[in-house]
Amino acid sequence: MDGQATIGLIGGMSWESSAHYYRLINETVRARRGPTASARCLMWSFDFSEIEALQHAGRWGDLADRLADAGKALERGGADFLVLCTNTMHRLAGELQAAVDLPLLHIADPTGQAIVGAGLRKVGLLGTAFTMEHAFYRGRLEERFGLEVAVPGEADRALVHRVIYEELVAGMVRDESRQAYREVIARLVEDGAEGIILGCTEIMLLVGQADSPVPVFDTTTLHALAAVDRALA
Known part of the structure; x- marks a missing residue:
């Protein structure tokens, strides 16, 4: 063994972003270790149609059970730590962590570290309605990193959520949606946001x-790079 830890990726939520995790992780390992190097990793990939239906039905207990099963499978397969390749499902990070003996690399932590490292205090958060409207993500950033986290107004939250679930998870990238997101970002900046968290992996x-107009913090990239740091440590 060369000392590289095995990353256990819980993906498929959606596979569009999980594919970027896989690419970013392997590109970074290659850049650090040489042209033929790649990451030692396992991936459990969900059928996102099932996950999305349970999310919108509010069946978080069932979702916790599914995450636990995935984590246990990766643990049996030889993973050394877990990476949950989604922001929204970190609502169940505690339940996942309790189900396994492996450490979980929480997506909010490298994000918070990057924001603090940039010297910022107030940031705007874009994500699914679940991420923007519940405390599991904002609370971790506020409590652990001393950040002030602002979210868009109600209409803007609905727009951001709709584009994620109706377009991005289906691989659709539309210019009109990009412009709409730019306008949401501009309103957050007008309200004092010094940076913007892209708090959905899509x-x-x-x-x-x-x-x-202000620094952007891409949680997908930050999480993937933190996974490489841990795997190669």
């Missing part, structure tokens, strides 16, 4: 730094 498919 949003990076639609907007990036060029679409924002």
